[in-house]
Amino acid sequence: EVQLLESGGGLVQPGGSLRLSCAASGFTFTGYAMTWVRQAPGKGLEWVSSISSSGGSTYYADSVKGRFTISRDNSKNTLYLQMNSLRAEDTAIYYCAKTPEWPSELNWFDPWGQGTLVTVSS
Amino acid sequence: EIVLTQSPGTLSLSPGERATLSCRASQSVSSNYLAWYQQKPGQAPRLLIYSASSRATGIPDRFSGSGSGTDFTLTITSLEPEDFAVYYCQQYGSSPLTFGGGTKVEIK
Numbered sequence: 001e002v003q004l005l006e007s008g009g010g011l012v013q014p015g016g017s018l019r020l021s022c023a024a025s026g027f028t029f030t031g032y033a034m035t036w037v038r039q040a041p042g043k044g045l046e047w048v049s050s051i052s053s054s055g056g057s058t059y060y061a062d063s064v065k066g067r068f069t070i071s072r073d074n075s076k077n078t079l080y081l082q083m084n085s086l087r088a089e090d091t092a093i094y095y096c097a098k099t100p101e102w103p104s105e106l107n108w109f110d111p112w113g114q115g116t117l118v119t120v121s122s
Numbered sequence: 123e124i125v126l127t128q129s130p131g132t133l134s135l136s137p138g139e140r141a142t143l144s145c146r147a148s149q150s151v152s153s154n155y156l157a158w159y160q161q162k163p164g165q166a167p168r169l170l171i172y173s174a175s176s177r178a179t180g181i182p183d184r185f186s187g188s189g190s191g192t193d194f195t196l197t198i199t200s201l202e203p204e205d206f207a208v209y210y211c212q213q214y215g216s217s218p219l220t221f222g223g224g225t226k227v228e229i230k
Contacts, residue, residue, distance in 0.1 A: 044210065044221055044222075044223050044224050045159075045167065045210055045212070045221040045224075046221065047218060047220065047221070050219075059217060062218065095167075103153075106217055106219055107155075108169060108212065108214055109157075109159075109167075109169065110168075110169035110172075110178060111166075111168070111169070112166035112167055112168070113166060114165075
């Protein structure tokens with residue numbers, strides 16, 4: 001069974017940093033791209049970032065480009081999201097999701113983890 | 123950026139009724155790369171449909187997707203109690219990936 005377990009969320013002040021992790025199991029991690037999607041409280045879904053299976057290609061939404069960095073450690077089956085210069089509008093549940101690589105690393109998402117809540121507030 | 127507009131915002135139906143959800147794109151979605159997700163309160167979204175009409179693994183056949191270009195539809199032929207939820211469409215034909223605003227299917 002595929003399992004994705006996010007961690008690292010919490011309360012952080014504006015301008016602060018946080019690193020999210022997503023531990024994957026139940027599938028061949030190196031065979032899939034991975035993605036972060038967020039959902040502000042009571043709002044819809046927003047794609048944040050995706051990374052290829054090798055980690056060699058990364059993609060970002062304009063809203064986080066230059067502030068967030070996606071990475072992965074294939075030896076640990078773990079996906080990361082380093083978030084810097086956090087703003088109040090980054091407050092959301094952050095989900096990681098398994099992503100097929102064909103025909104592109106930018107694809108649909110299945111399954112999703114349960115998410116980790118990031119709150120940016122003073 | 124492709125903007126996806128879902129309608130209606132809320133659909134009030136009874137169990138056993140047919141639900142028809144619309145997702146309209148601001149420009150043509152390349153190769154009909156459109157997915158549908160279901161989200162229940164307090165849960166992560168679940169993939170229902172990809173490539174506009176392909177059902178994901180384990181999804182009941184009462185869920186079907188159709189459409190092409192800029193107009194896409196998710197149909198639930200006979201609503202079960204567990205189908206009352208919020209539904210999102212997502213396009214992956216071009217970057218940035220975008221989602222629609224969602225349609226809530228509620229019990230009438």
